[in-house]
Amino acid sequence: QSALTQPASVSGSLGQSITISCTGTSSDVGGYNYVSWFQQHPGKAPKLMIYEVTNRPSGISTRFSGSRSGNTASLTISGLQAEDEADYYCSSYTTGIRVVFGGGTKLTVL
Amino acid sequence: EVQLVESGGGLVQPGGSLRLSCVGSGFIFSNYWMSWVRQAPGEGLEWVANIKQDGSERNYVDSVKGRFTISRDNDKNSLYLQMNSLRADDTAVYFCARGRTLGYWGQGALVTVST
Numbered sequence: 601q602s603a604l605t606q607p608a609s610v611s612g613s614l615g616q617s618i619t620i621s622c623t624g625t626s627s628d629v630g631g632y633n634y635v636s637w638f639q640q641h642p643g644k645a646p647k648l649m650i651y652e653v654t655n656r657p658s659g660i661s662t663r664f665s666g667s668r669s670g671n672t673a674s675l676t677i678s679g680l681q682a683e684d685e686a687d688y689y690c691s692s693y694t695t696g697i698r699v700v701f702g703g704g705t706k707l708t709v710l
Numbered sequence: 711e712v713q714l715v716e717s718g719g720g721l722v723q724p725g726g727s728l729r730l731s732c733v734g735s736g737f738i739f740s741n742y743w744m745s746w747v748r749q750a751p752g753e754g755l756e757w758v759a760n761i762k763q764d765g766s767e768r769n770y771v772d773s774v775k776g777r778f779t780i781s782r783d784n785d786k787n788s789l790y791l792q793m794n795s796l797r798a799d800d801t802a803v804y805f806c807a808r809g810r811t812l813g814y815w816g817q818g819a820l821v822t823v824s825t
Binding site for chain 2: 603634636638640645646647648651652657687689691693696697698699700701702703704
């Protein structure tokens with residue numbers, strides 16, 4: 601059960617857009633529609649931002665969007681705001697209804 | 711309002727045991743898969759285990775197989791994680807999370823394995 605691959609850090613200026621990638625294999629990201637993205641602020645519990653590749657839970661800003669191409673999923677945040685600065689994790693189902701997370705990406709808003 | 715509240719964390723010696731609990735409210739507990747996810751200090755998230763609505767299916771990450779047992783009591787809206795043969799690398803905050811999408815999380819319970 602290898603972790604999914606995410607960049608360790610990304611940065612963007614206020615108002616700009618950024619994209620975080622999450623690379624797996626055909627046994628996880630490329631093979632299941634259960635790909636999710638989570639936001640975590642320091643000392644807080646993770647918060648679901650995107651589920652089933654492209655869906656936003658109720659209450660999540662439309663500035664957050666998800667997509668997938670092959671074995672790589674992506675999270676795009678448009679119109680960056682200061683409160684978007686956080687750690688972001690992707691996850692996917694894998695064989696045997698297990699879950700695997702990415703290593704996490706630290707987003708810095710300049 | 712959906713709430714998940716973990717309890718049972720603490721300090722335990724290597725080789726010891728601990729049982730975590732998670733009580734859910736604000737939703738029909740028996741309708742959802744439930745999971746445990748952990749986060750070691752300064753590290754990323756690691757999925758630990760999940761359990762089907764009726765408890766008939768349970769899955770574990772390889773590193774805890776044979777040592778940890780996930781269970782649930784739908785009458786008590788409760789999820790459990792029995793942790794045996796604890797090791798230093800099990801030190802983490804343990805979160806319970808609801809559903810196959812992990813849509814709601816508790817605030818976590820800290821487990822420290824140390825002499």
